[in-house]
Amino acid sequence: MFLNGMLHVLRTGCPWRDMHERYGKWNSIYVRFRRWAEQGVWDARQELPAPNPRAMLADRSYDSDSFRQDLLIHGILPVIPSRKGRSVPQKTDWRHYRDRNRIERMFSHLKQMRRIATRYDKTALSFMSFLNIAAARLWIRSFVNVT
Known part of the structure; x- marks a missing residue:
């Protein structure tokens, strides 16, 4: 439920207070998002070793x-x-x-998530956390319905 609320805010770009009540109390979801961001939950993908660019x-x-x-x-x-x-x-x-086309399409997919495209977040930590959630969502979707 919490993650669905966070994804809703990411996709629509709405302020936390305007989040639909079906996801629960906005303050609870916001506090959990900030707590997870401060604990580095969303930074797990950055710990993967990145190869040197060729x-x-x-x-x-x-x-x-x-x-x-x-x-x-x-x-x-x-x-x-x-x-x-x-x-x-x-x-x-x-x-x-x-191959540059693939990179451009990835940025296009990220910008469809309004919270990323408009940079509503006041802190860099919140923006990077939403960016990591969006990237993980795109990465997971790449495995669905792949034949």
Whole structure:
């Protein structure tokens, strides 16, 4: 019941006080959300070891020689199309660049949750906690009805 109330607030972006009463008392759900956020319940996915990035997929706005050089120094392959007005166009791995679409769709799915898109939260802890809940919800949905 508590988690459903939190998901409702995440999806609709409503203030805690305006949450529908079928989820219970708004204050109880808010207090539990804050307590779990302070205890780091929503940060569990961040403890997973993240591999070092091998490539940086970005759009044309990131096309600069200094940015490309910094990526290469750190061992990261820049997959960035050249700007149209560039005097010496850089080669782009277009097959690799197509994966950028998946990243854009993920941000689109996150922004469908109004609490994330509008950043109503007053504290960074609340915003990051809602962001973690939204990411976990999207991750779990990726396993449902997969054949």
